[in-house]
Amino acid sequence: MTAPHESSPATTADDPVALSPTGVAGETPGPPGELGGSDPGLPLPADLPAPEALVEKMLQAYPSKVARRRRQHLKANDPESPPPIQANSRTVPGIITQRGCCYAGCKGVVLGPVPDIVHLVHGPVGCSYYSWLTRRNQNRPAEGIANYGAYCFTTDLTEEEIIFGGEKKLAAAIREAYELFHPRAIAVFSTCPVGLIGDDVHAVARAMRKELDVNVFGFSCEGYKGVSQSAGHHIANNGLFTHVVGTEEPEGPYTGHPFRINVLGEYNIGGDAFVIDDLLERCGIELVATFSGNTNYGELAQAHTADLNVVMCHRSINYMAEMMEEKYGIPWLKINFLGAEATAKSLRRIAHFFGDADLIARVEAVIAQETAMIAAEREEIRSRCEGKLVMLYVGGSRAHHYQQLFADIGMPAVSAGYEFAHRDDYEGREVIGSIRVDADTRNIEELTVEPDPVRHQPRRTSQELAALHAKGLTTHDYDGMMRDMASGALIIDDISHHELQTLIEAYSPALVCSGIKDKYVVEKMGVPCKQLHNYDYGGPYAGFSGALTFYREIDRMLDLQVYRYVRPPWVDEPLDVPG
Amino acid sequence: MTALPGQAPSDGIRGDTGAPGGTAAGGKKAGTGKKAGTGKDGRPVSTTNACRMCMPLGACLAFAGVEGTVPILHGGQGCATYIRRYLISHFNEPLDIGSSSFDESATVFGGEADLAQGIHNLVTAYGPQVVGVATTCLAETIGEDVPQILTRIRRGDAHLPEIIGVSTPSYAGTHADGYQAAVTAVVEALAGDEPGDGVTLLPGIVSPADLRHLHELAGAFGVPATVVPDFSDSLDGPIAAEHPRLRPGGTPLHGLARCGGNIAAVTLGGLAAPGVANAGELLHERFGIEHHRLPLPIGIRLTDDLVHVLTLAFGHGPAPWVEAERGRLVDAYVDGHKYLSGRRAVVYGDEDLVVGIAAFLSEIGIRPVACASGGRSGNLRSALRTAAPELADLEDLQVVEDADFERIDALTRETAPDLLVGHSKGYPTARALGIPLIRIGLPIHDRLGGQRLQHLGYRGAQRLFDQIVNTLIEREQSSSPVGYAYM
């Protein structure tokens, strides 16, 4: 089996067909380290500036009170014992952040991708406009499944409604949407002013559900709640769990297929989910629902019938995984389909969770075939990229996941951080109990979930789970980003514009990964910037074929010749003017 | 359900399918079908695919065009982030917008302390000469008295730079209104009457390329103009070896100091919702400067109007190149007329731009059959009539304010034009109906170079003219069984 960060073995690469599934099925599963545990990050060069000195330099530009607060968000990494970092706390006003709002996390991230729900934004016009098709999640709806993705519905509140209340208008807008499409469901999202004028979107949703006999549900995801998109993820999870998951039963028995899973926290940016869906299918794993890329309302409604939840973006969807485990007895497993090695490991984790020899063999065959397909080019690109430094500041999981993709081609992360993650995404889930809950978080509802009297069926007994854990297949667990990063790497939570500029000057990285808000600052500084929110309109990057696409993209970006032209020749070497 | 849009595979961002105005949308909601909306006059009460952005976006754009200014939004941090990302996706340039980052308690007790802290931190990190404060719906809904708050903040710290506040609740106006309001607030705060011998130009929302051209055009009279605002550098700046924290560019503050003492002020465009004050009028009232209101100078006639006004103000004509450019444009009109005559177009976008473009189209022989905007000035029709009197007689010209794309889509289906002229948001309609889209204005996020699109002056008209003619030629060429290689 392939060890992490090593090139793929030529034996399998040369002749994938020779590796017959049955041949592998007889093998015993690899040692636990290959199914679980952390992958130590690639080591950093010795001559980098000391992280502590950089922290001081960044803090200099702040008033002392702000500097004191910010210091808690900037940590030099220790993978053996991750340092406690302050995260998920409010951005200091006036510090220019990448973060968005609760509504963005709820509507934009989690619910927005579902194609056959009408998403109606209750509020003034801007909030809906700015989330209109800006997230690049894609859909290939099956026959008979509608796609309202190109629409942007809003009540577009006017001054009068702000003064006298917008409930009537909301009801009318729901009716209009229903008349127009007869959708399976209508979701209503509240933006800031709505919470303040006292509109009860839930009451309106209930009334309309009765009147129209269609599932209408509301989200109190006003932008001022919480400190970032993160609060919105939680609210979205709660709403989806309450109003959608488990509301439909499949025709036929629960366990018609032996390996039924949901993929949680995969939003199909740039078509990633298409690749994942295809991989799973070839492995013989049945996908019930994806939360929430390239899926649909009916799949989500039946998601409780799966036997395993695999979690991509822990930050945005771990609530759903936990609640489904509590209510229906479905265990969850952290996986990552970004990076060839990471994908192989994730597929193995799923196969070994089910423990079926044929499944394991099929998965190994697929891995061998895919690895062979990309091996030669990966090596070639690796020879050019190896050792070049990357910095990643993005989202709530990608800053971690993409390090594994970069590791495939030998590029270490010198600094990384999340935009809206919590401490557990940095340090691992074991710190959850010790996270101080501040006022901003306390306001986000925590659902109390009981086992379903009828439908709660533990998919694995506690003994079975213990046996899996012994193999490294720890369910409901996530180790966080720090354990997978080099010692001395600089971890930065909620990076500001100013800090980013300071670090680019200090580290001169070969590449920065971020989002559109930073992209052009970085590129003006002469460093290429890859957007990991919208993929710069590229992708897919998931799985093996996606990884290859990404390697090529990085290879191209690191070889960008245009920066040679930044300084005009006459600045450095004044030309002799004849005459 | 078979008529539902989007049943085919679709890629979200491209909006390839599921275009607005599939049968369901066009027919039932906005069109003439029976299941019209539930509003009073049978029109829908909700907005589907809006054709306007929100007020603070416009304010940020205006502030970005003033030297040394950093904008900050008073309200939820999401608004600042959304607006930043939206403007950045059009300009492909960095843009900093701060936020007072309201939390839940601020919605109850007010956000004064947050705003004070936000301004303080911005000033420490960026060292701006001006801080532009615009409100979001949130601050407005809880009734923050921002002018009062700013007075207290200024009083509390003598070292703060100039702070300019503007009220921009989006439920009351569009991005174009927010832009106007912010320009007026800037002029109110910073304009002086130091004597100048140039002109003050106050354009509506145009591109950096347009702003550069306005400098050129007015500069053709021998004296540099004061263009307010001017984001031609700050939002379309060159890549450089140095990277200052504060973006260079913007109307210089010393320019603002004389914009009331110049020889004349000219508002270009300036359609806005009732209640939004006009900067040129303010200059006129306060400093007695001669003030003209003209449509955006698009095409020969409207550019002639501007050149005429400037000629009178300066007492002499422009440099010869202006007339030469004009002459070449007339020449091009002669050459291209046969490809355009009798064609029909639907125009949508900001009101100022719609007026200028419609007048230009009419001038080159294309008949505007629908002019739509998300704006709500109440004056779109009369402005069209002023800019292009011949349009007043067109009985079948539909002029629609407060339009969304569902409406624009329906209008397009109804009128079956040869061209759509507007920004990127019309693409799904263009695609669904197979009608070419001539991209103008903002936002342009499905093409490169929105910031370099030039609309103004003879030169802007020349570019537009060539693009339109060639689009129509290409269409004919590629659909012809013969495949003509000569026009």
Ligand code: SF4
């Ligand atoms: S709340 Fe108002 S200001 Fe903020 S994004 Fe929405 S419409 Fe714009």
Ligand code: SF4
């Ligand atoms: S108003 Fe609130 S919900 Fe809308 S974008 Fe701003 S912060 Fe987000």
